[in-house]
Amino acid sequence: MPIPNQIQEKFQQAVFATHDFRGDETIVVKHEALIDLMRFLKNDSEFLFDFLMDLTAVDYLNFGEARPRFEIVYHLYSSSKNKRLRVKVSVEEENSSVPTVTAIWPAADWYEREVWDMFGIRFIGHSNLKRILMYEEFVGHPLRRDYPVNKRQPLIGPKN
């Protein structure tokens, strides 16, 4: 049985939707059940997703339909079972914060700092949430859709 269906059996309330495209299995989960689900996915003997491959965010500001603005995407890989899974969780614009998964996978540390730097989504429980790619005095979050494309904030040199 494909993984999304297995998870949906165990966590009925948590999983919003699943889809699968040519082997790319994805589950969309609710905010509240995120940490429990992640811990389960890492520790359960049937899944053993011990490798967090990527943690990133998407901004759906100009997407057209009305939906929560951000979506955090986690890519998981199970090295013992050679299985991959994508977990997505929606984040509203006003209350843009998500619990951190650094307790489960320490690799999430820098990924979450990058998402904070580029999108402005806070991770509750993160020990060192500060900018990682831009310099400290930078104002704004550059990868949001409403950051002007040509706006530069040079530290030294001519300003535009």
Added chain:
Amino acid sequence: MESSLSPTAGFFTSKINEVLGWARKYSIFQYPFVTACCGMEYMSTACSHYDMDRFGAGLPRFSPRQSDVLMVVGTISHKMAPVLKQIYDQMTEPKWVVAFGVCTCTGGFYDNYATVMGIDTIIPVDVYIPGCPPRPENVLDGLMKLQEKIQREKQSL
């Protein structure tokens, strides 16, 4: 030394100028400030196939105090710009700057929140070597132009 004193004094000062220029152009100690992909082409120019050592420029010195040509190789971001300025300020006279690759000349194909659009907005540049990355022959041509520039400059003692 004023050349208006006598014709012979002018002859000597210009000869000394020429000799100093000759010495400085054939003993270039570069500081390769490498940040990005152009570093690959820099390395291949410095290695045996397209040798930079035959121009006298083969010894990189990874300290600004000990070098005279700052070769800025690769994209400079706004976060790196104060560091570059500090390195340039720490170099002692006489010093020259080579902008290696289009990212340092004009910003290259980047036009975003993070990239400095040409290092000449921060430090004065002597030779621009365009290319993404520039071919080693291109780099050697730029190096020779820098040598010509060093030769014809008024040398300070």
